[in-house]
Each structure stands twice: as structure tokens, then as C-alpha cells.
Amino acid sequence: MQKYRLKRDLCTFVLHVLGHAKSKKSVMNILVCIAKAPDTTTKIKFNSEGNALDGNGVTWIVNPSDEWYALVRALELKEAAGQGKVTIVTVGTADDDSIVRKALAVGADEAFRINLSPESAASVAEQIAPWAKGQPFDFILTGKETIDFNGSVVGGLLAAHLDWPYIPLIEKLNVENGRATMFRDIGGGTEEIEVNGPFVASATKGLAEQRIPNMRGIMAARTKPITVVEPQSYSAKIEYLEFTLPQEKGACKIIDPNNMDELVRLLHSEAKAL
Amino acid sequence: MNVLVYIDLQNGRPRKSSAELLTYAQKLSGAGSVTALVLGHSLEDLSALGSFGAQRILQVSTPELTHFDGLVFGQLISEAAQFTGSQAVLLSFDHSGKAIAPVVAAKWSAGLVAGATGLPQGTRYPVKAFSGKALAKVNVLTEKIVVALTPNSIPSEKNGSSVAVESWIPSEIPASKIKVLSVNKNTTDIPLPEAEKVVSGGRGLKGPENWGLIEDLAKELGAATACSRPVSDIGWRPHHEHVGQTGITIRPNLYIAAGISGAIQHLAGVNSSKTIVVINTDAEAPFFKAADYGVVGDAFEVLPKLTQAIKKFKADQA
Ligand SMILES: Cc1cc2nc3c(=O)[nH]c(=O)nc-3n(C[C@H](O)[C@H](O)[C@H](O)COP(=O)(O)OP(=O)(O)OC[C@H]3O[C@@H](n4cnc5c(N)ncnc54)[C@H](O)[C@@H]3O)c2cc1C
Numbered sequence: 001m002q003k004y005r006l007k008r009d010l011c012t013f014v015l016h017v018l019g020h021a022k023s024k025k026s027v028m029n030i031l032v033c034i035a036k037a038p039d040t041t042t043k044i045k046f047n048s049e050g051n052a053l054d055g056n057g058v059t060w061i062v063n064p065s066d067e068w069y070a071l072v073r074a075l076e077l078k079e080a081a082g083q084g085k086v087t088i089v090t091v092g093t094a095d096d097d098s099i100v101r102k103a104l105a106v107g108a109d110e111a112f113r114i115n116l117s118p119e120s121a122a123s124v125a126e127q128i129a130p131w132a133k134g135q136p137f138d139f140i141l142t143g144k145e146t147i148d149f150n151g152s153v154v155g156g157l158l159a160a161h162l163d164w165p166y167i168p169l170i171e172k173l174n175v176e177n178g179r180a181t182m183f184r185d186i187g188g189g190t191e192e193i194e195v196n197g198p199f200v201a202s203a204t205k206g207l208a209e210q211r212i213p214n215m216r217g218i219m220a221a222r223t224k225p226i227t228v229v230e231p232q233s234y235s236a237k238i239e240y241l242e243f244t245l246p247q248e249k250g251a252c253k254i255i256d257p258n259n260m261d262e263l264v265r266l267l268h269s270e271a272k273a274l
Numbered sequence: 275m276n277v278l279v280y281i282d283l284q285n286g287r288p289r290k291s292s293a294e295l296l297t298y299a300q301k302l303s304g305a306g307s308v309t310a311l312v313l314g315h316s317l318e319d320l321s322a323l324g325s326f327g328a329q330r331i332l333q334v335s336t337p338e339l340t341h342f343d344g345l346v347f348g349q350l351i352s353e354a355a356q357f358t359g360s361q362a363v364l365l366s367f368d369h370s371g372k373a374i375a376p377v378v379a380a381k382w383s384a385g386l387v388a389g390a391t392g393l394p395q396g397t398r399y400p401v402k403a404f405s406g407k408a409l410a411k412v413n414v415l416t417e418k419i420v421v422a423l424t425p426n427s428i429p430s431e432k433n434g435s436s437v438a439v440e441s442w443i444p445s446e447i448p449a450s451k452i453k454v455l456s457v458n459k460n461t462t463d464i465p466l467p468e469a470e471k472v473v474s475g476g477r478g479l480k481g482p483e484n485w486g487l488i489e490d491l492a493k494e495l496g497a498a499t500a501c502s503r504p505v506s507d508i509g510w511r512p513h514h515e516h517v518g519q520t521g522i523t524i525r526p527n528l529y530i531a532a533g534i535s536g537a538i539q540h541l542a543g544v545n546s547s548k549t550i551v552v553i554n555t556d557a558e559a560p561f562f563k564a565a566d567y568g569v570v571g572d573a574f575e576v577l578p579k580l581t582q583a584i585k586k587f588k589a590d591q592a
Contacts, residue, residue, distance in 0.1 A: 041538055153372065153388050156344060157377075157379065159376075166344045166345055168369070185513075190457075191457050191458070194452075205520075238413060238416075239415065240403070240411070241411045242411040252565040255567055260569075271548075273471075273548065273549040
């Protein structure tokens with residue numbers, strides 16, 4: 001090791017070590033977009049106008065792929081880096097603070113809520129994009145889709161507004177010195193890709209494992225900040241109407257397990273499925 | 275209205291959904307025109323797209339487009355929409371469509387219908403919501419519109435004749451910020467979201483070593499394979515086979531489920547399948563309530579018998 005002369009050289013030494021540490025350890029600054037969704041066991045019913053879910057008795061959860069995959073992978077990357085911050089953002093009303101607390105309990109550091117009841121993916125993205133622009137996020141993660149509208153387009157809209165590359169359906173993500181490598185599902189295969197600089201990606205199964213918040217996390221979440229941001233003005237491009245429940249199936253025909261020829265005959269001549 | 279249809283290439287060939295998209299576009303366009311746009315090099319003669327209703331076929335075939343980038347493709351499609359004077363852009367609600375549609379909608383300031391399941395009434399497009407637990411209409415308030423059509427929504431019709439392919443040169447091809455390091459394709463598999471027939475297995479199959487039963491039947495039917503969530507969670511099957519509310523949503527013509535109980539989250543992803551067959555030892559399994567045909571029996575015995583019966587049926591038909 002080099003010899004350092006006292007005082008001045010000690011400073012140089014410290015700076016040298018710090019500089020070295022800095023180049024090895026990166027500071028992760030990650031934004032995760034989360035949405036509120038009805039619990040998966042919810043019996044779906046609608047208001048009398050048929051244009052919204054009847055929220056009576058509905059338990060709200062953090063949309064599963066946002067929480068299980070996007071948020072947890074963000075936390076893992078921050079933990080591996082040793083320094084940084086995982087920020088969550090949601091577009092919603094004060095009713096959504098409970099699910100924001102849940103995400104904070106899982107481990108996010110701070111939360112922002114853009115105060116608007118969104119009527120489509122476009123309104124979510126058009127609120128988050130201008131707010132996120134200019135903030136020093138390394139990248140943004142969303143879940144692969146929400147389980148209420150199943151649009152899977154918030155990430156793509158956000159990327160388009162920010163002019164950042166968009167990588168949908170990632171099942172692996174590593175980030176080192178600003179270089180991100182990931183595997184994405186391309187339907188019947190995977191693609192390994194590299195991105196330098198900020199990007200938006202949507203998280204799917206495989207990226208991480210669900211984390212159940214522990215008591216410490218839940219207690220800590222109570223005092224973490226949720227900052228309310230006032231929404232930008234904006235005009236709706238679409239609206240959801242005429243919600244209905246699908247037609248119930250008729251009675252199921254029971255077939256003798258020893259007569260598969262009969263099943264095949266019915267699938268061919270009755271169901272026209274063969 | 276004039277409709278621009280984005281035709282996605284898979285392994286250098288137009289995807290199966292192309293015929294369905296063009297049929298849909300022809301019905302949507304009314305007196306307007308239908309233009310098909312292909313980005314990248316095709317191994318197949320594209321002029322055949324005309325037989326499904328494309329009146330004009332544009333192709334941008336440069337090496338930069340070998341690898342997919344939703345931002346780049348979306349930008350090119352927005353420019354093509356402008357160039358062709360289109361009011362609607364139509365694409366498939368699949369892996370690539372989900373990455374492109376939002377980019378086109380944002381760049382072109384259009385209303386976006388994510389996952390249309392049929393033709394609109396006026397400006398109202400049918401969609402599914404709550405992971406298949408409900409139906410809804412998306413009313414589009416903008417003049418310009420991007421429609422991402424769920425695969426297997428309408429039957430395709432041959433309605434037209436072959437058309438010459440024009441090479442189209444966009445004002446610029448934006449540089450991709452995504453570098454593809456490697457591609458891993460299982461070319462033999464039928465992509466699950468597009469498959470017309472699907473055979474699916476659950477925890478009742480006891481272990482990954484028994485999946486031959488599912489695969490044999492799928493092979494005989496020309497079907498894709500799928501599974502329930504716990505099966506992919508424990509690693510018996512790959513993640514992309516997981517169907518349901520937190521997996522993928524499918525709507526094949528035929529869904530055969532063996533050893534799957536039919537939990538509400540599973541049903542959400544498969545209940546718009548046209549015909550559902552359930553094989554389960556437990557006559558009380560909830561799946562039977564959502565099934566068209568049920569077999570109360572041991573999957574280990576029933577599956578091989580069914581495979582045999584299909585084989586025989588095919589031989590008789592031939
Ligand atoms: C938030 C959340 C999201 C979820 N999302 C999904 C999802 O997207 N998709 C999904 O599938 N699940 C999902 N689940 C899980 C779901 O609740 C069920 O636990 C799961 O679908 C059960 O899988 P299974 O039917 O394979 O297994 P089990 O429930 O264990 O059922 C096995 C079935 O096999 C039958 N069986 C046993 N032996 C045989 C045999 N020899 N022959 C024939 N039948 C046999 C049994 O009678 C039983 O009905 C979710 C759960 C939660 C909480």
C-alpha cells in the first residue's frame with residue numbers, strides 16, 4: 001500500500017478510499033408505481049349506473065405484481081447497493097393511503113400520492129410523467145398489469161411521455177454502475193437485454209418473491225412520509241361504461257371417465273371445439 | 275375511417291393474429307381504407323396479407339428493426355398513421371402490442387382501448403375487466419384511436435386478393451437505447467395467449483415428472499400447455515405458463531384443465547374460454563361450476579384415455 005504523509009496525505013487517503021467505495025457501490029434511486037386493486041377474492045358487483053365497481057365491502061390490496069415483483073426487486077437492488085432510496089407513487093385519493101402504508105410496510109422509504117381518482121391508464125401516466133421528470137430516478141418500475149383493468153399500458157405510456165426506453169415483462173433485473181441488464185418475456189421465449197441510462201420496465205413473475213411485512217416494517221410505515229401532490233389539469237381520452245357480469249355457464253355435462261370417445265364426440269359435434 | 279394495422283413478425287413471419295386483425299380492420303373501416311404496416315425483414319411473401327383485407331401494404335425493412343423496441347416501433351407506427359391519414363391504429367393485445375400500443379397512443383395523442391374483445395358499437399368498444407370477472411365498454415372520446423385487440427376475438431375471413439408490397443421510408447428511424455444481448459426462443463411452442471386450444475395442469479398432477487400426460491394430449495390436439503399458480507410457484511413449470519388473475523389471461527376455443535381445483539383467481543384468467551373441460555377426482559371441485567364438460571376421475575387414467583380418443587378421432591376424420 002502507498003505511504004500517506006500525515007494530515008494532507010491522510011485526507012487524500014480518505015478521499016481515495018471513499019472514491020473507491022463510491023465507484024463500487026452505487027446509490028440506487030428507484031421509483032415504483034403502485035396501484036390499488038380489489039382483493040382477488042372480491043365478488044365483483046357494480047353501482048346502479050354500471051360505470052364503476054361497487055366498493056361496499058371490498059378489501060383493497062396493493063396490486064399484486066406491483067408489490068410482489070416491482071417493489072420487492074427495487075428493495076433488493078437498493079439493499080445490495082447499500083445506499084439509496086425506493087420511492088413509491090400512486091395516483092389516487094385519500095382512500096388509497098391504506099394501501100400506500102402497506103407498501104411502506106413492505107419496505108419502501110417514502111411515498112407520494114397524486115391526488116386524483118384516475119379514470120384510465122392514460123390519466124395515471126399523464127400525472128406521473130411530469131411529476132417524475134427531472135427527478136433523479138435511475139429507473140421506474142411498474143407491475144405487469146393491474147388486476148382490475150388489465151391494461152398493462154401504464155409503463156409504456158409513462159416511457160413514451162418521458163422518452164425513456166420501455167421494457168415490458170421483465171423477469172430478471174440487475175443494475176451495476178448505471179448499466180442495467182434484464183431478461184424479458186417475449187412470449188414463447190426470453191430476451192436478455194442491456195440498457196444504459198434511465199428506463200421504465202414492467203415487472204412480472206420471477207423478478208422477485210413476495211415479502212410479508214413484519215411488525216417492525218408495519219410500525220416504521222406509520223411514521224414514513226406520504227406526500228400529497230396536487231394533480232395537473234388534463235382531459236379524459238376514454239371512459240369505462242356499461243360494466244356487466246359475464247353470462248353464467250349452463251349446467252356442466254358429466255362424462256363417464258371410461259368413455260372418452262363420448263367426450264371427443266361432444267367436443268366435435270356439440271361444442272365445435274375440435 | 276382509415277385504419278392502419280400493425281403486423282407483428284414472429285420469427286420473421288406475420289403472427290397468426292394478423293388475419294384476425296385485418297378482418298377486424300376491414301369491418302371497422304367501413305368505407306375507409308385498410309393499410310398494413312410491417313416493420314422489419316420478412317421471410318414470407320407479405321402480399322398475401324391482401325387476402326385478409328389489406329388494401330395497401332407498407333414495409334420498412336432495415337436491419338435496425340431486427341430487434342424489437344416498443345418506443346422505436348411505436349414512433350414509426352405513429353408516423354405511418356400520420357402518413358396514411360389514418361384515424362385508427364389497430365394492433366394485437368399481445369407481448370409486442372402491449373409495448374407498442376401505449377407509445378402510439380401517447381405520441382399520437384389518441385384514446386387507447388387496451389384489450390378490445392370485439393367490434394365497437396359507435397365509439398364503445400367491448401373489453402374485459404377485473405381479470406375476466408366482468409365485461410365493460412370503453413367509450414373513446416378522442417377522434418384518433420388506438421385499438422389493441424385481444425387474440426381470438428373474432429373469426430378471420432378471407433376477403434380480398436394479394437396486394438403489392440410498398441417499401442416505406444420514414445423520416446427517421448430513432449436509435450434504440452436497448453441492446454439485445456441474447457434471444458432464447460422456444461420456437462416449437464405455440465404462444466399461450468394466441469393458442470386456440472390449451473391443456474392445463476394443476477397441483478393434482480403431483481409432480482413435474484407427470485407432465486408428459488399433459489404434453490402428450492397437447493401435442494395430439496395441437497394445443498399450448500398452461501398451469502395453475504402453485505405449479506409455477508414451486509417450479510414444476512415455467513412462469514410463463516401460469517394462467518389466472520396474477521398470471522396471463524387467455525380465451526382459447528378449448529381449455530382442458532386436469533387436477534386444478536378452480537379457485538376464483540384461476541377462473542378469472544380462463545373463464546372466457548369458449549369450451550371448458552375439467553378433469554378432477556373431486557366431484558365437488560369448484561371448477562365444475564365453470565365447466566361445459568366434466569370428468570370426475572383420476573387425471574392419471576383419464577388423460578391417456580383422452581389422448582387415445584383424440585388420436586382415434588383424427589384417424590377417423592382423415
Ligand atoms: C392474490 C392471489 C392471486 C392468485 N392468483 C392465481 C392465479 O393467477 N392463477 C392460479 O391458478 N391461482 C392463483 N391463486 C391461487 C389460487 O387461490 C389457488 O390456490 C390455486 O389456483 C390452486 O391451484 P391448483 O388448483 O393447481 O391446486 P389445488 O387447489 O391444490 O387443487 C388441486 C386439485 O387437483 C385435484 N386432484 C388431486 N389429485 C388428482 C388426480 N389424480 N386427478 C385429478 N384431479 C386430482 C384435487 O381434487 C384438487 O381439486 C392466487 C391466490 C392469491 C391469494
